Amino acid sequence: MSWESWREQNGAMATTRAFRIVVASHGDLARAMLDSAVMICGPVADAVAVDLQPEQSPEAYGQALRSAMGDDGRPVLILTDLLGGTPHNVASLICLESRGTVLSIVCVSGTNLGMLLEAATSMESLDADSIAGLEAAGRASIVDVMPRVDRSSV
């Protein structure tokens, strides 16, 4: 279906984001993370979760991922749960195969909720600066609380 009709159907917020988000994980993590993001920032336009089932083969998962990525030529940001895991390996393969073609696919591993929110609300494109910002957002959300508190109250 077209981007416009998808948006109509899903009542999602208008967005200037120029790419689709695909969250890829073992089990229900992707679906759950997307649900949690929606809880925080409201409906997320053009975002899909692809959960790897325990008995699913990598080939079947690859088909599911490609399906989720769509075929309308829109760039895709694939956010995977774990570097080296099957969802990431399969997504990386798709990414590598698209290198040099008109398809723009970026794959980032180790996705936490902070990164997903960053991608959903604050990224407009998949250029190098935007990806660097995404990684920074992910890292910045990892904080050992007490040392931070002690330092700031000195």
Add this chain to the structure above:
Amino acid sequence: MPLKLVRVDDRLIHGQVVAVWLRAVGADRIVIVDDKTAQNEFLRDVLVLAAPQGTPVEVYGLTEGAARVAELASSPTSAFLLMRTPVTALRLRELGVQFDMLNVGGLGAGPGRRPLYKNISATDEELAAMRTLEEMGTKVELRIVADDHGVPFASVDKR
């Protein structure tokens, strides 16, 4: 050194599964034997990236793989042999590679694949290969992660 582990996993290197097995059997490198992977440079790149840091990954087609394993038998290096299907294991044995135990850890479901145990399914060709391997003296054991107890293939093979 003889092979530390010979494993079938259609996801090859993924997650922490391989890291745990490597530690459990004390292997220092991974040798993948799979024609399709050997011919696809992208697949090879992905697998090298997926391996635990510092663990070398070698990828071969069937014939070169058999030769490399023979070489490794007389070297001090300890290797973990990994492939996507028991059919490759049978071919390797037919090419003279020796191993007493085949660990079957991952075989996904799909059309033409019959469920065997937990999330391990197999095609008729793979079932036949596992039976032949047993006849040749290689014990086939289903064990997904190192902490699981192994289940003998013979005990789940309902003809």
